[in-house]
Amino acid sequence: MSSVTTTMPEKLGEPATRMRSEDRRELILEAATAVFGERGYFGATTDAIARVAGVSQPYVVRMFGTKETLFLEVLHRALEKLLSTFRAALADGIAANEGAEATGHRIGVAYGDLLSDRGLLLSLMHAFILGSDPVIGKAAREGFLEVYKFLRFEAGFSPAAADIFLAHGMMMNTMVGLRMADEYANGDPCAVDLLETAMPTKLDLLLSVNAESKHA
Amino acid sequence: MSSVTTTMPEKLGEPATRMRSEDRRELILEAATAVFGERGYFGATTDAIARVAGVSQPYVVRMFGTKETLFLEVLHRALEKLLSTFRAALADGIAANEGAEATGHRIGVAYGDLLSDRGLLLSLMHAFILGSDPVIGKAAREGFLEVYKFLRFEAGFSPAAADIFLAHGMMMNTMVGLRMADEYANGDPCAVDLLETAMPTKLDLLLSVNAESKHA
DNA sequence: CTAAGAAGTTATCGAATGATTACATGTGCA
DNA sequence: TGCACATGTAATCATTCGATAACTTCTTAG
Numbered sequence: 001m002s003s004v005t006t007t008m009p010e011k012l013g014e015p016a017t018r019m020r021s022e023d024r025r026e027l028i029l030e031a032a033t034a035v036f037g038e039r040g041y042f043g044a045t046t047d048a049i050a051r052v053a054g055v056s057q058p059y060v061v062r063m064f065g066t067k068e069t070l071f072l073e074v075l076h077r078a079l080e081k082l083l084s085t086f087r088a089a090l091a092d093g094i095a096a097n098e099g100a101e102a103t104g105h106r107i108g109v110a111y112g113d114l115l116s117d118r119g120l121l122l123s124l125m126h127a128f129i130l131g132s133d134p135v136i137g138k139a140a141r142e143g144f145l146e147v148y149k150f151l152r153f154e155a156g157f158s159p160a161a162a163d164i165f166l167a168h169g170m171m172m173n174t175m176v177g178l179r180m181a182d183e184y185a186n187g188d189p190c191a192v193d194l195l196e197t198a199m200p201t202k203l204d205l206l207l208s209v210n211a212e213s214k215h216a
Numbered sequence: 217m218s219s220v221t222t223t224m225p226e227k228l229g230e231p232a233t234r235m236r237s238e239d240r241r242e243l244i245l246e247a248a249t250a251v252f253g254e255r256g257y258f259g260a261t262t263d264a265i266a267r268v269a270g271v272s273q274p275y276v277v278r279m280f281g282t283k284e285t286l287f288l289e290v291l292h293r294a295l296e297k298l299l300s301t302f303r304a305a306l307a308d309g310i311a312a313n314e315g316a317e318a319t320g321h322r323i324g325v326a327y328g329d330l331l332s333d334r335g336l337l338l339s340l341m342h343a344f345i346l347g348s349d350p351v352i353g354k355a356a357r358e359g360f361l362e363v364y365k366f367l368r369f370e371a372g373f374s375p376a377a378a379d380i381f382l383a384h385g386m387m388m389n390t391m392v393g394l395r396m397a398d399e400y401a402n403g404d405p406c407a408v409d410l411l412e413t414a415m416p417t418k419l420d421l422l423l424s425v426n427a428e429s430k431h432a
Numbered sequence: 433c434t435a436a437g438a439a440g441t442t443a444t445c446g447a448a449t450g451a452t453t454a455c456a457t458g459t460g461c462a
Numbered sequence: 463t464g465c466a467c468a469t470g471t472a473a474t475c476a477t478t479c480g481a482t483a484a485c486t487t488c489t490t491a492g
Binding site for chain 1: 258259342344346361364365368375379380382384387392406412413
Binding site: 015018061 | 480
């Protein structure tokens with residue numbers, strides 16, 4: 001959930017502090033999500049993931065079998081978290097006895113909250129544009145359709161509403177991936193307009209997350 | 217412009233037919249656009265690009281110096297073509313004495329036409345989510361802002377209109393990258409809804425392009 | 433206490449990749 | 463014609479990367 005920098009570096013070389021493999025697994029998945037998010041599937045190395053997670057490279061590989069399997073696991077987790085966040089927002093909206101539109105807005109806000117984890121949304125984005133890959137592409141398509149089906153059949157969005165929602169989601173992801181907030185900080189007035197329009201109510205969050213992950 | 221498959225394979229091993237280096241350069245850039253689009257900056261190899269272009273791998277590297285320079289050149293060309301296509305549409309709209317809204321729609325149609333080159337839009341997308349890369353990220357941000365400024369200050373879009381336009385563009389790019397049209401062909405009714413809503417009037421084009429690039 | 437299993441590491445391997453060098457061949461111009 | 467340059471290739475190199483093997487150390491059940 002929190003930034004990767006919370007992980008104690010463990011001074012690699014000295015064995016990492018012992019941990020139940022289940023917990024270590026979570027650390028590695030978190031690290032992998034961050035690294036895959038920054039560099040994509042091919043650009044990320046198991047060694048970089050291992051360093052961020054504070055373990056040795058072979059440990060990462062052995063725990064997940066292959067880099068591809070690890071990526072698929074990251075992708076699966078990201079979609080799971082996305083959908084569970086959406087479902088929670090939907091449940092809140094229903095509990096509050098809101099109309100459909102208010103609940104739709106609530107899910108949009110929930111999406112914005114996911115921005116605090118750059119890696120999560122960017123790993124998804126990277127997967128989404130690797131559709132040609134026989135394995136990753138298949139998983140990405142299925143995942144995307146799962147989200148679409150949630151919007152349509154659980155949240156009650158019309159096709160047009162789902163399209164608009166997803167389009168703005170892709171736009172926000174792109175702003176995050178571009179690190180457009182850097183340009184905002186640099187004072188480009190266009191970047192200001194762009195971000196303020198594309199990320200309503202979420203700009204402060206994006207700026208802080210962006211600054212936080214700057215020392216990578 | 218046209219598909220990469222139009223390039224004669226040249227039966228590598230036998231020297232490629234002689235050509236002015238300027239023309240060969242275009243062939244390589246076309247091949248690079250396709251390969252970078254499919255696999256991204258890190259996933260694409262200079263060897264794969266060379267094979268598609270019908271030349272040897274060292275030739276590609278020597279002509280552009282480094283893979284990074286080649287990618288930057290591809291990125292630059294893609295943005296140039298995008299903007300020149302938009303400017304042409306804008307000029308047509310002005311010549312036809314249309315209102316602002318009709319011209320906006322015309323530019324949207326022009327964007328749809330760019331879908332016939334998977335590589336072009338997907339290379340852009342790959343660049344857009346590599347914002348953390350010091351070199352590629354910088355170029356990608358500048359390029360995106362250039363497009364934004366065109367919409368605002370040449371085409372006269374409001375910030376909100378530009379946001380919506382770009383959001384739908386990112387959505388269409390994502391559909392292309394996901395090869396969602398495959399799922400369409402597989403008969404998933406949700407994929408049908410999704411694509412028909414996201415790519416109005418462009419579905420037939422997408423499906424044909426997708427099918428054409430299937431034998432990769 | 434001790435043996436067995438769990439948690440990690442070091443060492444290393446083979447394949448892939450970007451890059452360099454040296455060489456071959458075609459082409460246009462004095 | 464012949465030579466200089468442009469267009470290309472083959473051979474090869476050093477790194478990097480994912481993966482495997484073999485070894486160490488901690489923990490815990492009996």
